Amino acid sequence: MTDTASKTSGRRIVLGHTNYGKSDIRLVKVFRNPGRHEIKELRVDVSQEGDFAAAHVEGDNTGLMATDTMRNTVYALARDRLTGSAEAFGVELVRHFLEAAPRANRVRVSMVEHLWERIEAGGKPHEHSFVRAAGERTAEVVGDEEGNFSVEAGIDDLLVLKTTNSGWAGFLRDRFTTLPETDDRILSTVVTSRWSYGGATDLDFDRLWEGIRRRILETFTDHYSPSVQFTLHRMGRAVLESFPEVERIHFSLPNRHHLLYDLERFGMENPGEVFHADAEPYGLIEGTVERSAS
Amino acid sequence: MTDTASKTSGRRIVLGHTNYGKSDIRLVKVFRNPGRHEIKELRVDVSQEGDFAAAHVEGDNTGLMATDTMRNTVYALARDRLTGSAEAFGVELVRHFLEAAPRANRVRVSMVEHLWERIEAGGKPHEHSFVRAAGERTAEVVGDEEGNFSVEAGIDDLLVLKTTNSGWAGFLRDRFTTLPETDDRILSTVVTSRWSYGGATDLDFDRLWEGIRRRILETFTDHYSPSVQFTLHRMGRAVLESFPEVERIHFSLPNRHHLLYDLERFGMENPGEVFHADAEPYGLIEGTVERSAS
């Protein structure tokens, strides 16, 4: 915090927390292995924290890395150091920026990976042609000049739905409650999840991500769900039980309501068949499952 | 066209083409087959054309179907008549509306189908749990009171990319041309396609859609592409050769430019490895391949 001399209501006006960087750097790398190309598509955000008070208060940019330089650096380092997972590349970028930016003392690199699958042609995967897969993978690496690192991975935009084995009952009823209880409804959500590997920077992040995604999907299917809350906790616990590398996992689960359409008005039955998938409003259930401190 | 009495610049002001309907009706149907549920998710737009001049000019709504009624009807008819493909359901809806709406003489039902795959759990497809697949399927049925029908199907949002076997050379060079020729670039596009089955209303639309999608993907991979134009025609021709049911196919293909990032400035080589996936501007190539009139 920096004193900026002015005072109002007896307290000085100061500069609080700041950060800056480059967002939405769209990087594609091609690995031209003979007979089997690979591609990696990342959207990268770089953000630096540090001592930027002189720039904010006095207009003195000395020692500030231009965000354009951050952009150039991401592409340049991708040349030799993007060889495996997004997480490992993030670690390389954070290390570089901590060293190269004299005023930065903490650096965050956030990435969204767009996933591609090989096109099947003539019954086998094509060597250099790809089709975009559903959903997105995220990775975030934060490091500081004391050498502390934290690595997080995640999933965006994973839509799932089960047609039965879900209900919602036993909840509070007050003056404004009109929702009936049910023991059979459609459960559908768009999974957004983030999990932490703690300070580990050399795990097999690709294998872990595949396994965690599969574990989340399988757990979604394997039980009667009395609430989104219950399913959230069960998915989180399943991941932590199966993957000791994971310190903590967070879910943000919108409840995509499917409302049975009232066909009785037209003299028709509707035994759980025809639904309106309502866009808004939506329930939103969020929570973290983690390892205890001790 | 209807005379509305007023005159300007010597010519009367009249009502021209009109249509109205309900858009974005979000319908989900569950088929509760024992041991193996199925789901169908459609976004349905209904649009009617006809003699609506009295409503427009005089405020007389006699004989107009409320768009709320169209909504109710879509859900009600889904109960018994949505049993197979979106196209077949569209034909049922069009027939109903032509009969039920006295002032409509032409009805269009446009649908987007969101595709779901079964979740794999314990090594096998789960009986009632699904995950959203990439891309979207479209279907459109138009019918009129003379009994003419036309059925169209399509694909939205199918991203494809090939890392090699594509170029762009031999084009016009003028004062404003700076683009170098290339015989090796990344080719990437988001396929939007619509094809017509003509007046046929009883085809196996699901099997056809799967086959046409596969044919488009395979053709994308199977040649050196001297231009998006060439690949467009080749994909269209492949579909028409393989599927005699298809009268005509249209493609809209944005060219998602991948620009080799200039690393020479930093003393580094970049032999086709590190690219900037530029969001804008983008090339847009559109065209139709069809059967000749005779």
Next chain:
Amino acid sequence: MTDTASKTSGRRIVLGHTNYGKSDIRLVKVFRNPGRHEIKELRVDVSQEGDFAAAHVEGDNTGLMATDTMRNTVYALARDRLTGSAEAFGVELVRHFLEAAPRANRVRVSMVEHLWERIEAGGKPHEHSFVRAAGERTAEVVGDEEGNFSVEAGIDDLLVLKTTNSGWAGFLRDRFTTLPETDDRILSTVVTSRWSYGGATDLDFDRLWEGIRRRILETFTDHYSPSVQFTLHRMGRAVLESFPEVERIHFSLPNRHHLLYDLERFGMENPGEVFHADAEPYGLIEGTVERSAS
């Protein structure tokens, strides 16, 4: 149409209509008048039609203008020829491309103009600082090598709402009709409009656009609306009566439904006060008002 030799079901497969160009060219021009800067922000799409069969069928790009050249050209011509309205600039661009692109025989330039207002500072409009205004202005110019031009202008994304003086009654009632009649509802829509100036290329397009927008807004307010259809026609007719330069005007008017929330369940009255603004589905009313042929 071009014969491509192949035959299926007795009819040859041919190339139909094609076009290509550059989309989403983001252009900002600053006019540095002393003491009073002006800015113009346009998103430009260029599209050419013509004889592109050799490229599509044989991979021969001779005479094709690269879309990258179209981009360069838009920026280069903006230097000297973007001096007034978007429409006038569109005419310049179309003329240039018809001449410069030997294979093109028809050129379309579509523009979206993002509107800026001066920031008020110290009680007066600032000389070089701007804030984005609501809504968007569109312009489209099409020309062919015979010298025919057509100029269209339009409005996107103009949200309007009236709290009373609107109803919907007297419509068809059938088995699936549940909507009650009303003579007092909220009417709200997002105006999308396009109007044609015919072949005129030298009108005062800026003044016309301002006047037509104001006429649409005023007409929206000036009557009891028995339907969106009626208001559509009335707005169109008002524009044609006031502006003889306009040949025809088209409106696309989604009906943004505002549903009175049922508070009786909680023992409360709700006399037209508390509404749910429903996002989907929505009614969509479209129509054209035009001058008669004779």
Next chain:
Amino acid sequence: MTDTASKTSGRRIVLGHTNYGKSDIRLVKVFRNPGRHEIKELRVDVSQEGDFAAAHVEGDNTGLMATDTMRNTVYALARDRLTGSAEAFGVELVRHFLEAAPRANRVRVSMVEHLWERIEAGGKPHEHSFVRAAGERTAEVVGDEEGNFSVEAGIDDLLVLKTTNSGWAGFLRDRFTTLPETDDRILSTVVTSRWSYGGATDLDFDRLWEGIRRRILETFTDHYSPSVQFTLHRMGRAVLESFPEVERIHFSLPNRHHLLYDLERFGMENPGEVFHADAEPYGLIEGTVERSAS
């Protein structure tokens, strides 16, 4: 945190922070003052924190308020208690939910207000017809069962641009720096701002919001900007100096880069006139200006 019995790597798996609620409740209220209707359009998100472990871990929903009830409550309370600002309504909602939801001990109500202006008709503001204004206003109220409140307001989506009086120089140059220094560039950003009124719940929030917005806009215009950072701090300090009610203000300012288009290649000058408004990547500068603790 709740012990869930399972252990991995020596530490128990527990439930961490959770919250749930209803999002995207679209509320419109009409105030039917004779001769001068008013409207208020809000998108409301309700979120509760508290003791939800039994639901998460055991599937016991006792005491949980259904998110559907939250929705009903927002509309019901809007009837009598939405009489002024969004902030004041938020305080009412938070108080209600803290009392009505036995398991909630902290409640957050976040709102986005869509702003409407009266349509000018016949030279004067119309009594019941409105057109959507640019930009959005936000408000957020958090309260807990100890009676602590915090009230925040904000602005979303406020685009501003100045054509001169802005530069970027004196920054760090390293191996990957290619950006030249400049003392005259276009500065454009989309202001997202949030400011805190601390625990005050009875301020004149509407007047404050108008004044703060105006102060931000004016300060944007009133200086040579050596960096977005400098302008951020100056805008924040101006708000805190003028409005003692504000404890702290945060800005998130994307740098919408305007790149001078290289016309020299075509033998043309481009003295700060023709720009490419680049969509990505973009710089992102964030920071807080606040009052010191003492």
